[in-house]
Amino acid sequence: MAKLPWQRVWIIGASTGIGFEIAKQLAAAGVEVAASARNVDHLAGLAHIHPFKLDVTNAASVAKTFQNIGDNLGPVDLVIGAAGKYKPVFSQELSLEDFRSTLDVNYMGVINMLDAVLPAFRARRSGHVAWIASVAGYLGLPKSAAYGPTKAALINLAEGLKPELEQFNITTSVINPGFVRTPMTDGNDFPMPFLMEPVEAARRTIEGLAKGKFEIAYPTRFVLILKTLRLLPNWAFFAITRRLIGPPASKP
Numbered sequence: 001m002a003k004l005p006w007q008r009v010w011i012i013g014a015s016t017g018i019g020f021e022i023a024k025q026l027a028a029a030g031v032e033v034a035a036s037a038r039n040v041d042h043l044a045g046l047a048h049i050h051p052f053k054l055d056v057t058n059a060a061s062v063a064k065t066f067q068n069i070g071d072n073l074g075p076v077d078l079v080i081g082a083a084g085k086y087k088p089v090f091s092q093e094l095s096l097e098d099f100r101s102t103l104d105v106n107y108m109g110v111i112n113m114l115d116a117v118l119p120a121f122r123a124r125r126s127g128h129v130a131w132i133a134s135v136a137g138y139l140g141l142p143k144s145a146a147y148g149p150t151k152a153a154l155i156n157l158a159e160g161l162k163p164e165l166e167q168f169n170i171t172t173s174v175i176n177p178g179f180v181r182t183p184m185t186d187g188n189d190f191p192m193p194f195l196m197e198p199v200e201a202a203r204r205t206i207e208g209l210a211k212g213k214f215e216i217a218y219p220t221r222f223v224l225i226l227k228t229l230r231l232l233p234n235w236a237f238f239a240i241t242r243r244l245i246g247p248p249a250s251k252p
């Protein structure tokens, strides 16, 4: 891997899946990685990976962890919000708790991260903030009533913050993966077009971040299909997405 522009990176959601792969690849390139998630015991002892146990829904813990990382490892150059929760169910099967907890982890988790790091990044006028949204944030899809809106919000958040953060020399990136083979998608019982391996997803993410790209989206063909779908008039858009659901559920 070419020389990377960061000495220290903090990844929240680094225990499995895409976040874990990013951590491993950065560590292999000699970057010091602070790796956070609720379950981090298995990360102990890995070269250049420093586990910091954290529940991202607890804002005070996120701030404290950022402080601990600074005290123990030194200032962080890049933070990546990779924590996520996905429950693929129809709207009528969801509980309020599902909506709330998905929003808490996926969206408020990133807000908690930004709240912790931005004062320091602004003060020193440098830093890179990145988070994983999803191509599911481009458009509303059946079975995504809890998850999709949180990812749409994350894309909107990145678009809104980028110009403001630029004034402080802070880089903003939003990562929009298609389907990636991780514990999150392992239970999916529907076809996942263009399914990507996490090693490749992490490689593309790091490459895009190193270039300071705003949006890092993959796989390219899937991204183009979904972005085109979004441009269709509503009647055509819904004619397609209606086909993604079966007959009406018995429950109202």
Ligand SMILES: NC(=O)c1ccc[n+]([C@@H]2O[C@H](COP(=O)([O-])OP(=O)(O)OC[C@H]3O[C@@H](n4cnc5c(N)ncnc54)[C@H](OP(=O)(O)O)[C@@H]3O)[C@@H](O)[C@H]2O)c1
Binding pocket: 012, 013, 014, 015, 016, 017, 018, 019, 036, 037, 038, 039, 040, 054, 055, 056, 057, 081, 082, 083, 084, 085, 086, 105, 132, 133, 134, 135, 176, 177, 178, 179, 180, 181, 182, 183, 184, 185
């Ligand atoms: N896989 C895909 O197809 C796909 C596609 C588009 C976007 N994404 C997004 O990519 C990101 C990574 O997902 P993944 O596919 O790699 O799934 P994953 O393997 O399930 O990883 C999710 C990560 O989030 C952490 N996490 C969950 N709740 C947390 C909490 N309350 N506090 C701290 N960490 C928490 C998990 O660790 P602990 O359980 O140990 O806390 C784990 O490290 C997510 O934001 C996901 O929405 C995935």
